[in-house]
Amino acid sequence: MSVALAQDIARSMVERESRGSGDLPNAMKRLEERHKLPSGLLHSLRYRPPKDLMLSVWQSLVDAYQTECLRQARLLEHELKVTRELTNDLDPNFVQAVERLLQEVRGEARQ
Template identity: 50%
Template sequence: MSTAEVVQSKARLSDLLRWESRGPGDLDNAMRRLSRRHGVDYGTLWSLRYRTPKRIWADVYTAIADAYANEIERQRGKLDDAATAAEPLLGSDRASVRAARTLSGRPARASAALVDEDRQ
């Protein structure tokens, strides 16, 4: 029986692999890229994926948790960049732009008014 930390690390690794994978057959390469990027041993990731251990070392648990948090932040940044790119085309009041801003956790950009109130 696995501990809660093992189950949580396995779920986080599964999400990381899903986000990193470029398609069918790329799982091993995605695991190697994650290993290099986040400094977690490839063998550890492989064994967590295919041979679930009963216990997990604290440094591995925190490394996977940090990698997960970094990836979430990277995805939020990409979402914010997409909203920034779409805003001039669609307008800041468009529902999709507002939703992207809300999900990214970043405040909405102040839209430039066509008429400056101070110069009236």
């Protein structure tokens, strides 16, 4: 558990959530509300990182990150399903790679 790793996790989540330039504060707020993170946590990790983190804060950040990863996997799964319904021109190797990735994510989530 390091502050630098927490910063990387927070940065990744905020960048994925952001809807464009100028949306960073709103993206941080949406994530904090959605995952019940301490208010200001993502802002402080981005702009004024603490010297250390409490274990409970670290765990809530990791839980939020895992939840976001699963959310992204569900979105990818839906996108693949919709694309399959619209066309049969998908590269079979690409489809297999996506399906393997989704199985891997689902497998890790169960553990």
